[in-house]
Ligand SMILES: Nc1ncnc2c1ncn2[C@@H]1O[C@H](COP(=O)(O)OP(=O)(O)OP(=O)(O)O)[C@@H](O)[C@H]1O
């Protein structure tokens with residue numbers, strides 16, 4: 368199984384933007400690529416924005432069912448969203464889903480929910496899914512004050528599970544990035560920088576792709 372797992376320093380830091388940009392980039396190279404968001408919460412008008420972004424950028428485009436296994440209505444942490452709907456997320460089922468989807472393409476890009484240690488049920492979380500899949504991990508860093516600490520904490524957690532840190536990508540969450548943030552990340556993170564996406568509205572994966580090197 369070839370691909371990458373996308374995690375972030377937090378929720379709302381640019382994971383979908385960067386994941387979709389990577390999917391677009393691989394597709395433009397002529398690869399068959401699937402953008403997956405196996406666990407998603409927060410439907411708007413019956414649709415999940417992350418799923419729409421990733422499935423439509425995929426080559427060839429995928430259905431909702433081929434992109435996500437667990438979709439929850441409420442925009443809350445997935446383990447809680449599941450609990451509220453009387454459901455339980457089966458992490459091994461998620462891993463099987465991802466492996467199954469990977470069979471139909473050359474490469475997968477899997478977006479996590481929230482950050483690396485987000486729980487998925489009472490016992491396990493996204494980190495366990497990552498360990499089961501054993502894909503290299505790309506960290507999206509939301510470029511705001513405090514990002515260096517969040518990024519370093521996340522790197523420690525990923526490395527402690529024996530996973531490969533493939534690289535990090537910064538995404539600017541405002542027009543100003545605090546002085547020293549990008550330099551600090553370059554100096555203190557153990558893996559290479561694969562790009563920094565400037566602040567750009569409306570968010571545009573094709574624009575983001577211009578600022579990324581594909582891992
Ligand atoms: N480079 C950028 N330029 C402008 N806005 C950005 C940028 N990166 C992130 N954002 C803003 O942050 C929001 C969250 O981005 P995105 O949906 O990609 O985050 P996420 O990490 O996937 O969130 P979630 O945890 O909900 O999946 C976007 O809607 C956008 O408003």
Ligand SMILES: [Mg+2]
Nearest residue numbers: 382383417478
């Ligand atoms: Mg997202």
